[in-house]
Amino acid sequence: MTKRARIVRYIAVGLLIAAVLGTSGAVFITSMSRMVEQDTKEMLDMIAGQNAARVRSTMLLELRSLELQASFISNYQDIKSDAVIESLKRDVERLGYLRIGILSPDGASRNTSGPDNNLFYREYFQQAMKGDAVISEPLQYSLDPTINVLVFAVPIKKDSHIIGVLRGAHDVAQYSLMLDMSMFGGDGHAHIVRPDGNSLITISTDEFHELFNTHPLDEHYELKDEPGLEVLRTGMKNGESGILNYRQENGKHVYIDYRPLGINDWYLVSYVPVDAMLGRSTDVLRISIGTLLVLLIVFLYLIISIIVSKERKEQTLEKIAFVDQLTELMNWEYLRYKIVSGELKGELSDYCYIIVDIANFKVVNELIGYSRADNLLKAVARTLKASVFRDEYAIRVVSDRFCLLWRTKSAETIKERLDRLFSNLEQLQNRPEFSILQGRQVNYFCGIYPIEDARMPLGTIHEMSIVALDSIRDGKSSGYAIYDQNLHLSLRQKKELESRFDSALQNDEFIIYLQPVFTVKDKTLYGAEALVRWNHPIRGILNPLEFIPMLEENGTIGQLDTLVFEKVCRLQRAWIDQGRPILPISVNVSRAHLLAPSFTEDYQRIADTYRVNPSRLILEITETAFVDAPAKFKDVFVRLHEIGFIIAIDDFGTGYSSLNLLYDLAIDYIKIDRKMIIGLNEGGKSETVLRHMLHMIQEIGMSSVAEGVETESQLSLLATANCTYGQGYLYAKPMPVEVFEQLLDENHR
Structure with missing residues (x-):
């Protein structure tokens, strides 16, 4: 090959490489720009979606809270009473309202603050009186014209009739704070607008975007030739969502994300300048491409190919293993x-x-x-x-x-x-x-x-x-x-109790205490609850909390249940032989034991062995033991009733009580959890709830037992609410059997 030919070849190769480099660089820049643009749109879409969800869920939660309060208020004879207003004043402070008011059907209002007025003319009032939960558009706050508010209004219903409207006013600024666009370095803005483009709520530092102000999109005649405007206008009218690249009057481009907020027919519109997102990335790409050499590209391509292939294989293996x-x-x-x-x-x-x-x-x-x-x-x-x-x-x-x-x-x-x-x-x-x-x-x-x-x-x-x-x-x-080390010590103690359980059964280390149950009306001794204690040879009397959870966890709680039940049957047999009156005694039954295949037969056999009347034995089952799957227990309860046992639901009110359980299951007694009794405040919500609960229990033919009665005021409230029985320290603490027998003899002389 001649020198000329070699030069031509070198030039041709050089030009070819230059062409490849130029084309590759252009393609690379274009592809990367598209990727950056796509990432930007995805980020804007994600943030706008989060903002919309945050605002929507907050507003709906406010409506739900008002609906619950309206349901509570409907129970009052006078929905505008001082008691109702005082309760709402607490909600103003707790929930961040400017004020809350109750409107009667004629529009007359009574408010937690400021003068009372008539709001019959308000659109939100008219909608609420039709049965709708309503959020108004921003309104001028009557007590401070510099503040715009959103009014949340819900109907107050009683017996399917609307007897008034409960409404609360929130500062619009609270919702502006939720429209977080901080990820875009302060260049992003967001508005809540009507479908026609009128701005309702904004966090824009320039207050109004040229499209979103007090004028509908249709009135922006100066922008009629901008194609993005027609896409936006049509999309918002049709309830659609999307992201578009819009050119402003100053020639700059912005990404605009628009989506229905899910509240009224409002839209959340978010926008960020294109240059703010793409400019720096584009410069870096151009500088990088300009510094590449042909040989480096070839070698990098080969090396990267090898590395990528190896990395993919390793990633596949790692995913399988890790x-x-x-x-x-x-x-x-x-x-x-x-x-x-x-x-x-x-x-x-x-x-x-x-x-x-x-x-x-x-x-x-x-x-x-x-x-x-x-x-x-x-x-x-x-x-x-x-x-x-x-x-x-x-x-x-x-x-x-x-x-x-x-x-x-x-x-x-x-x-x-x-x-x-x-x-x-x-x-x-x-x-x-x-x-x-x-x-x-x-x-x-x-x-x-x-x-x-x-x-x-x-x-x-x-x-x-x-x-x-x-x-x-x-x-x-x-x-x-x-x-910490103390926990380790506790674990060792737990394991010691667990390993000793079988020998404790054989050595009769478990003893029963009886806590008296009295009638609420006249404090007459009615019966008792059997409570188990572990008389540990080294540690002395152990509280049930030290061993019951352990036995429930390892599945041996059924053995202890059976032991306590048999001790109670033996005690009642002794009372019969001694001529003492036989009072009802309740024993606790765990969930796992209750579902054991031979449970009902075992308990019937024990009762028959000691020749005691099952109707004087009350089986207590904790409410939370079966509330998640009541159907499993229905047949068991029916069989226990057929034998003659009495069924009681213990700790009623501690979980998410389903009232259907009271109708579906064969239950005789409801034991009200002590937490509800301790929380009693005369005239308060807890008293109202308890009174209604006791009334319902009485109406469906069940008896009620209040646990944890400790004060005379609690007893007085229970008496006026027609509670049947009570137990607690006001009457007597759990006591050894011998002490209870003395109490029994004194009450039946």
Whole structure:
């Protein structure tokens, strides 16, 4: 080949490479610009969606709160009474209203503050009187013209008739704060507008965008040739949503996201300048492309191809080995690998290890089915993943158990982060797909171990967290515990009691105490409740709280139930032989024992053995034991009644009581939980609720027993509310059988 030919070839190759570089650079810049533009739109869509959901849910929650208050007010003879207004004044402070008012059908109002006036002419009043829950457009606040307000109004109904309207006024500024566009460096703005474009609520620093002010979109004649305007105008009229690139009068482009708010026919419109998002990225891309050399491109392409191929294979293998297939969280083996391989960022002793456990997830599975339960696990996993920062980990351990590795050991920081986490987790059951869980609290428990020694095996760290977790899993609401040596001591004591249980049964270490039950009207001794105590040979008399939860957890509670029942039958047999009166005695029965196949036959056999009357034996079942699946217990209750036993529901009012249970199940006694009695305030809501509950119990032919009666004022209120029986320290504390027999003899001389 001649020199000329070589030069031509080199030039041709150079031109070809230059052409390839130029084309590749142009394609690369265009593609990346599109990707950045798409990411920007997705970010705007996400933030606008979150803002819309936040405003919508807040407004609907306000309406729901007013509806509940209206339902409560409808029970008053005079819905404008001083008592009602005083109650509403407390709601003004608690819920952040400017003021709340009650309107009668003629429009006359009585307010928590300011003068009373007639609002018959207000559109929201007219709509509410038709039975609708209403949110008004911004109105001028009558007490301060500088403030615009949104008025929330709901009808007050009684016996299907509308007897008035409850309305509350919120400062519009409260909702402006929810329209968060801070992610766009202060260049983003948002408005709540009518479908015609008139602005209602704004956070824009220039107050009004050129499109969204006091004029409808149809009146912007100067912009009639702008194609984006027609898309926006038509879309909002048709109730559609979308994102468009709009050119302003100054020639600058903005992205505009418009979507129905879901309140009235309002729209949330969000916009951000295009230059603010794309300018810097475009400059970087151009500089990068200009510095590339042909040879570097070729080598990089080959190297990247090899690396990408290898990385994909490794990612596939890693996903199989280290990713939980259901939740897509990393699994336990991944965490073990990160620690063993030394890839964990920083020292292990910089972290705290947190076990997260979903309480009673088996019950949740039964309630909502396995498919929805899996969806709940996925939602929990996403929430946990959102709680971790860079260099922190969210892991699925197994089933309904997860763990977190947070890079902090500050108790205050842990508490703050866990409070937020619990709040986010507990909101999951408010989603439509989990609506069946509403009214049934799903609790989450966390055991925390602040790692002290970076050389400590992961298994040991996990065990320490389990110790902390076990100390709180019997709680009735979400909570956490941090490991310390005392918890470990408590665990050893628990294991000692667990291992000693069988010998305690054989050695007759379990004894019964009797707490008297009296008639409320005349304080006559009516019966007693049998309460078990463990007479430990070393630790002395143990409170039931020290061993009952343990027995329920390990499944041996049924043996103790049976023992107590047999002791009560033996006691009643002795009273019969001694000629003493036979008073009804109640015994507690656990959920698991009640569902045992031979439960009814065993109890009937014991009663027959001691020749005692089953009608003098009351079986107490805690309300929360069957409220989630009452159908399982219906046949058991019927069979117990056929034998002659009396059925009582214990701790009524502690859970989310279903009134249908009182009709569907064969129940004789309702025992009102002591928390409701302790909370009694004369004339307060608790008294009203209790009176209605007792009246309902009486109307359906059941007897009521108030637990935890401690004061004469409580007794007086119970007497006026027609409560049948009472027990508590006002009457007598739980006492040994011998002391109770003396009381029995004194009351029946």
